[in-house]
Amino acid sequence: MQEAFGYRLAVDALRTTGPMLEKSDRNALHDGGIIAGPRAAPDAGCVYQRDVRGTRSSDVVEELRIPIVGHHVPFVHLKYKRADNPLMRAIRGTIADTDAVLSREEHDGLIRFSHALGIAFGVLDAIRDRDDGRIYVFDANNTPCVRFVGVSPADRRATVDRLAAAFESTYLR
Numbered sequence: 001m002q003e004a005f006g007y008r009l010a011v012d013a014l015r016t017t018g019p020m021l022e023k024s025d026r027n028a029l030h031d032g033g034i035i036a037g038p039r040a041a042p043d044a045g046c047v048y049q050r051d052v053r054g055t056r057s058s059d060v061v062e063e064l065r066i067p068i069v070g071h072h073v074p075f076v077h078l079k080y081k082r083a084d085n086p087l088m089r090a091i092r093g094t095i096a097d098t099d100a101v102l103s104r105e106e107h108d109g110l111i112r113f114s115h116a117l118g119i120a121f122g123v124l125d126a127i128r129d130r131d132d133g134r135i136y137v138f139d140a141n142n143t144p145c146v147r148f149v150g151v152s153p154a155d156r157r158a159t160v161d162r163l164a165a166a167f168e169s170t171y172l173r
Contacts, residue, residue: 001137004113009136013039013048021049052136054086054127061086064101064135066124067144067163068114070170074162076101079149092150095159106135113137121167 001009011020016037023032025047034051042048056062063086065077076098079090098107110124117140125139144163148156 001113003116005109005134007134009049009052009138011037011048011050013037013042016048019051021051022046023049049138050136052127052129052138053131054129056080057083059083062128063090064124064126064128066102066110066126067166068110068119068122068124069144069163069166070120071111072166072170073098073102073107073110074166075159077148077151077159090149093148095151095155102135109135110137114140118142121171 001007013020013022018037019034020037021032022035022043023046025045037048039048054061054063059082061081061083063079063081065079066073067075067077076096077093078096078101079093081088081090102110110126114120114122114124119140119142121144122140122142123144124137124141126135126137128135148159151159
């Protein structure tokens, strides 16, 4: 985050005062929670992040699932989660055009972020902070899976077509 965007998501659990997110560094566990800092000693196998507040309304949090194909973001899957338990799976979602969700600077930062991790084809999970308006990437995956929560079958097909077209134009031409 620091290299790509100029700001950080990770925090030092030994020095951070107040709320922070503690979660397992293992994939897809959805086991995190907000804890109070500072910690006497960080738990092995956990990461600690800024408590990003992405509430869209009083009861819903919006997350962004962002596929990366080379230097392209073909679409953004907006996932909506319950605000009282935002670490659980999405309750609904929609597909949005990239330009409707991300600024050019954010798009370029996401590409820099991905490539710094060695991901040229993958997906990023991010949240936009309601207080500072910035995007924070909290997970990076080298397999661009989209679960299509809340997306119609026609939109699912169109989204897969967009992902395939981006892949073809980037890697097969």
